[in-house]
Amino acid sequence: MSDHIVSSFDTELKGLAENLAEMGGLAEKMVGDSVSALLSRDGTLAQKVIAADKSVDQMQQRIEELAILTIARRQPMAVDLRAIVAALRVSNDLERIGDLAKNTAKRVIAIEGEFKSPKLFGGLNHMSELVLGQLKTVLDAYAERDNDRAVDVWRQDGEIDALYTSLFRELLTYMMEDPRNIGFCTHLLFCAKNIERIGDHATNIAETVHFLVTGQMLADDRPKQDNTSTTTIEFPG
């Protein structure tokens, strides 16, 4: 293979990596902003998050095109092919993360004018911090091809699921205590679910990093601690 071809291929791979890094940065910002908008009920910030989602969608399309054309033109094998497949998968997860942040932002607008006790937000705040940390770490792990950090993220997803389960119960309790909380808390429940699912996508990215670095799949018996879909709620008293 001539130097010329090798270097064009490297340029394409580099272009793909740069696009991914940009998309990751934007998705991360959307998540951070959607959570800030929620905690401070800031409709203006929420509108910005909603507007940003279009850019994330366009980035995914560009990455998909670039990836497919690179595969078709260069016929990469083994490790290079893996890098391109990984880029496709990560861009897919980032697009979904953007969607979830957008959905949270829309709910912020729905509840903007309502004043509710700050206690309703305590659990959400804590869970969001954890998820944002996971997302940041896994994007760094992807950029640096760092399998150890990716595996750490993968292992910690159970903690987020457990937090979500406890938050789910907590919010239902508030609804039962005072039915005037029902509409508001339902929006918070869906926001919590969005954030928990962003954590799931961070975990998917961790699996992709592992695949990229080692060529192996992580075992799919990761212990799940989100039990809310099988949780029966008793009416208290």
Next chain:
Amino acid sequence: MSDHIVSSFDTELKGLAENLAEMGGLAEKMVGDSVSALLSRDGTLAQKVIAADKSVDQMQQRIEELAILTIARRQPMAVDLRAIVAALRVSNDLERIGDLAKNTAKRVIAIEGEFKSPKLFGGLNHMSELVLGQLKTVLDAYAERDNDRAVDVWRQDGEIDALYTSLFRELLTYMMEDPRNIGFCTHLLFCAKNIERIGDHATNIAETVHFLVTGQMLADDRPKQDNTSTTTIEFPG
């Protein structure tokens, strides 16, 4: 290009199409079964849906591998490349549809023992029928490369969103009327959201069919009628 190469390539494309058809059939069955399990609170059927999700995930991996290898080996151009990219996108949507059906099935198990008024299920039943119809039609449209039917599905998504919005309000009203319904109705709310999102994925598949047949993207200004994330619920009375 020799006949030999052409025919191997055709065999690969055909293999891809067969895998997709099988995956589509399984995803459709999971959705139908999860809804039946929900409406009849049938935990045994729900368990089957949960078990089937692993197969759908494996099928997606196989399709991804096949697609990528075909691109790398055959360097297809234009219409053939489009067919492979479409297969990748559809398998992605089907995998997510399987996840959503699984989540509904898990919730069926959570509410299995509870007897509640059949009126709680009326809206869900109607919306599910519509979504199942959309999914079936769009998978047929994909198999037959039928752009007209795909565009019909795409246009009808607004109806599902509108039904979901009205169902969302209805379920919240039941929760406010009797707080003992809160836990149960929350599960139903998430089931409704799952079904609405399955409709979104059917719409994505419709867009992919359009891209596959015409080479063009459908305009992304489809009128959305799901307003629940921006719906403020007033406490009645």
